Amino acid sequence: MSPPLEKTINDWMSxxxxxxxxxxxxxxxxxxxxxxxxxxxxxxxxxxECNISGLGTEFGVTNAAVSQLLEKMVQQGLVHRSEDPQDRxxxxxxxxxxxxxxxxxxIIERHKWLSDLxxxxxxxxxxxxxxxxxxxxxxxxxxxxxxxxxxx
Amino acid sequence: MSPPLEKTINDWMSxxxxxxxxxxxxxxxxxxxxxxxxxxxxxxxxxxECNISGLGTEFGVTNAAVSQLLEKMVQQGLVHRSEDPQDRxxxxxxxxxxxxxxxxxxIIERHKWLSDLxxxxxxxxxxxxxxxxxxxxxxxxxxxxxxxxxxx
DNA sequence: CTTAATAGTTAAGATCACTGAATTATATAG
DNA sequence: CTATATAATTCAGTGATCTTAACTATTAAG
Numbered sequence: 001m002s003p004p005l006e007k008t009i010n011d012w013m014s015x016x017x018x019x020x021x022x023x024x025x026x027x028x029x030x031x032x033x034x035x036x037x038x039x040x041x042x043x044x045x046x047x048x049e050c051n052i053s054g055l056g057t058e059f060g061v062t063n064a065a066v067s068q069l070l071e072k073m074v075q076q077g078l079v080h081r082s083e084d085p086q087d088r089x090x091x092x093x094x095x096x097x098x099x100x101x102x103x104x105x106x107i108i109e110r111h112k113w114l115s116d117l118x119x120x121x122x123x124x125x126x127x128x129x130x131x132x133x134x135x136x137x138x139x140x141x142x143x144x145x146x147x148x149x150x151x152x
Numbered sequence: 153m154s155p156p157l158e159k160t161i162n163d164w165m166s167x168x169x170x171x172x173x174x175x176x177x178x179x180x181x182x183x184x185x186x187x188x189x190x191x192x193x194x195x196x197x198x199x200x201e202c203n204i205s206g207l208g209t210e211f212g213v214t215n216a217a218v219s220q221l222l223e224k225m226v227q228q229g230l231v232h233r234s235e236d237p238q239d240r241x242x243x244x245x246x247x248x249x250x251x252x253x254x255x256x257x258x259i260i261e262r263h264k265w266l267s268d269l270x271x272x273x274x275x276x277x278x279x280x281x282x283x284x285x286x287x288x289x290x291x292x293x294x295x296x297x298x299x300x301x302x303x304x
Numbered sequence: 305c306t307t308a309a310t311a312g313t314t315a316a317g318a319t320c321a322c323t324g325a326a327t328t329a330t331a332t333a334g
Numbered sequence: 335c336t337a338t339a340t341a342a343t344t345c346a347g348t349g350a351t352c353t354t355a356a357c358t359a360t361t362a363a364g
Binding site: 001002004005008009011012013014015016017018019021022025026029030035036039042043046047058059060061107108110111113114115117118119120121125126128129130131132133134135136137139140143 | 153154156157160161163164165166167168169170171173174177178181182187188191194195198199210211212213259260262263265266267269270271272273277278280281282283284285286287288289291292295
């Protein structure tokens with residue numbers, strides 16, 4: 001990677017941090033969800049097929065901790081928890097409609113600054129941004145699963 | 153904003169969330185810092201001129217909470233806290249070298265996926281990404297302060 | 305069939321962050 | 335000068351998350 005690009009990424013990282021952290025934490029507080037809860041919610045909104053232990057390693061906590069958090073979230077009606085027919089030791093976790101809504105709001109809240117920013121660009125500039133981001137999104141999809149590609 | 157761009161941003165948001173949340177929380181746990189502590193650390197690494205109450209409103213908590221958190225961070229040698237000569241009710245908060253280092257590691261950890269992703273792009277593609285991100289960074293700087301521009 | 309491994313839950317205890325209220329110190333307004 | 339407002343700190347109490355350990359249920363292996 002060239003040095004100028006290195007700097008660009010660093011700047012971009014900082015910008016991203018600066019603008020999304022506060023929004024995220026304020027949103028969590030407003031809605032009365034904890035950071036761990038909201039994090040799990042958002043993770044589930046992306047990876048629907050996920051078990052308890054998987055969430056634990058993802059966030060670096062024991063599965064006991066995840067189990068307790070999920071119990072609350074099930075009671076709050078955010079998550080649907082059921083047995084996996086294939087292996088009944090596993091639990092299949094799916095967001096309810098409410099859960100999906102909250103997760104989405106959280107994501108939007110965290111990146112609102114980006115929408116705002118893009119809105120003040122010219123059309124040409126917006127096109128450039130679109131191309132670049134789409135490039136990254138497609139590559140990321142390739143990394144996740146070599147067969148899938150972004151369906152636009 | 154055009155509908156395709158709208159979708160691009162949504163996809164980008166999701167991708168960002170998916171890849172950075174877990175990294176961030178695992179990093180915090182590894183290093184034995186809490187999420188609030190690490191968030192404050194990163195905020196201070198961006199906005200060095202900041203007082204207690206400012207941090208409180210930024211993260212949506214009381215200044216009592218911030219004061220207590222900062223007390224710990226001062227004792228850990230991450231933050232330097234001194235009186236503001238202009239208004240001695242205020243405290244001026246500055247990161248120590250250790251604090252800066254940790255904050256930077258946290259930022260890098262959270263966005264490592266992006267560096268990895270960009271590294272598998274061709275040079276042409278990297279250039280496109282560089283242009284687009286630089287565009288956004290410059291515009292953001294304009295929003296923050298109409299006179300400043302990214303010094304490359 | 306028995307044993308071992310895996311997934312999840314539960315309980316007890318520790319830690320941590322947060323709030324509200326009281327307190328101190330400084331700055332501003334009348 | 336006095337009264338009010340602002341900034342930060344301290345303290346007691348509360349609630350939430352986390353961990354370890356014990357436990358149940360299911361699956362896989364010998």
